[in-house]
Amino acid sequence: MIKQFLEEIKNHKKIILYRHQKPDGDAFGSQFGLGELIKDNFKNKEILFSGEEEELKGNYLNKIFKGPLKKIDDNDLKDALLIILDTANIERIEGIDSFDNVKNKVIKIDHHATAEDYGDIKIIHEKYSSTSEIISEIAEKSKWNISKKSAEYLLTGLITDSGRFMFSSVSENTLHQASILVKNNAKTSKLSGMLNDRDINFVRLQGKILSSFKVNKSVASYMMPKHLHKKFGVSYSTASSMVFLLMSSKEIKYGLFSSYDSKNKVWKVSIRSKEKPINKIAEKYSGGGHKMASGAKINGKGEFNKLLKELVNLSSK
Numbered sequence: 001m002i003k004q005f006l007e008e009i010k011n012h013k014k015i016i017l018y019r020h021q022k023p024d025g026d027a028f029g030s031q032f033g034l035g036e037l038i039k040d041n042f043k044n045k046e047i048l049f050s051g052e053e054e055e056l057k058g059n060y061l062n063k064i065f066k067g068p069l070k071k072i073d074d075n076d077l078k079d080a081l082l083i084i085l086d087t088a089n090i091e092r093i094e095g096i097d098s099f100d101n102v103k104n105k106v107i108k109i110d111h112h113a114t115a116e117d118y119g120d121i122k123i124i125h126e127k128y129s130s131t132s133e134i135i136s137e138i139a140e141k142s143k144w145n146i147s148k149k150s151a152e153y154l155l156t157g158l159i160t161d162s163g164r165f166m167f168s169s170v171s172e173n174t175l176h177q178a179s180i181l182v183k184n185n186a187k188t189s190k191l192s193g194m195l196n197d198r199d200i201n202f203v204r205l206q207g208k209i210l211s212s213f214k215v216n217k218s219v220a221s222y223m224m225p226k227h228l229h230k231k232f233g234v235s236y237s238t239a240s241s242m243v244f245l246l247m248s249s250k251e252i253k254y255g256l257f258s259s260y261d262s263k264n265k266v267w268k269v270s271i272r273s274k275e276k277p278i279n280k281i282a283e284k285y286s287g288g289g290h291k292m293a294s295g296a297k298i299n300g301k302g303e304f305n306k307l308l309k310e311l312v313n314l315s316s317k
């Protein structure tokens with residue numbers, strides 16, 4: 001697969017890199033990391049990064065990822081190779097709604113379980129901690145030059161999607177790839193400064209969530225009221241990363257967090273588990289993801305309570 005992937009890169013002058021909506025460190029990391037690697041290792045390539053500048057504006061990751069992001073139009077698509085990173089469902093791809101009218105060659109690179117089968121070439125490693133880990137391994141195997149910039153992008157993906165190298169998805173290969181990136185001048189201390197120095201309002205919102213979440217059996221839950229976005233000046237994409245806060249107590253085995261996505265007019269849900277898989281439950285609510293970390297979409301309080309009940313039932317089985 002990697003051989004075919006490299007052939008396609010060679011055969012196309014223009015390459016468009018896509019990733020999922022509501023980008024996290026791995027989505028941006030694999031998108032920009034692969035983009036830099038292609039620029040550095042192949043001559044005369046035009047690389048476009050699908051997205052909107054807005055996505056970087058309120059995002060704490062903008063200290064690391066600077067763009068440029070581009071809303072892809074029909075002209076951009078002409079003769080381009082499309083590479084979709086870190087995205088299991090078509091509807092979550094930022095910049096593509098469907099492949100019905102897409103004539104381009106499509107490559108999918110992902111570490112999620114396959115939710116929808118798309119792409120002409122697929123490089124999927126479900127056991128890997130991150131898509132950035134897959135990209136780093138491709139760079140290693142292909143003996144590519146790894147610049148400091150691409151090493152930093154990929155290490156950010158590795159660090160954030162592996163829970164700072166603490167999740168069960170962390171393997172010998174994860175650490176091996178991290179060591180390659182560090183060898184190529186990515187500094188963990190620099191990234192840690194950029195990832196941990198958060199806005200004071202963000203910290204205050206954490207306090208609010210920690211003092212307000214509810215516990216039912218071993219399930220912690222919190223539905224963030226819409227007005228708190230304004231009160232704490234925290235964007236939807238930042239707020240939606242807060243589920244980890246619910247998981248820090250030993251009594252809690254499952255976490256359910258929801259915040260309102262005003263752009264798409266939907267309540268986004270994050271579900272986490274320390275025990276049984278929850279991805280099948282997420283799939284019932286237009287979602288999916290990993291066994292222990294999934295996301296979904298709901299229409300309001302009623303569905304939130306329904307989902308909560310399913311988790312409480314699961315926790316008591």
Ligand code: AMP
Nearest residue numbers: 270271286287288289290293294295296
């Ligand atoms: P999140 O809670 O947004 O951090 O997402 C946790 C995991 O679930 C990630 O791997 C996401 O890619 C995946 N995920 C989140 N939302 C959805 C969704 N609506 N559909 C499918 N997968 C999702």
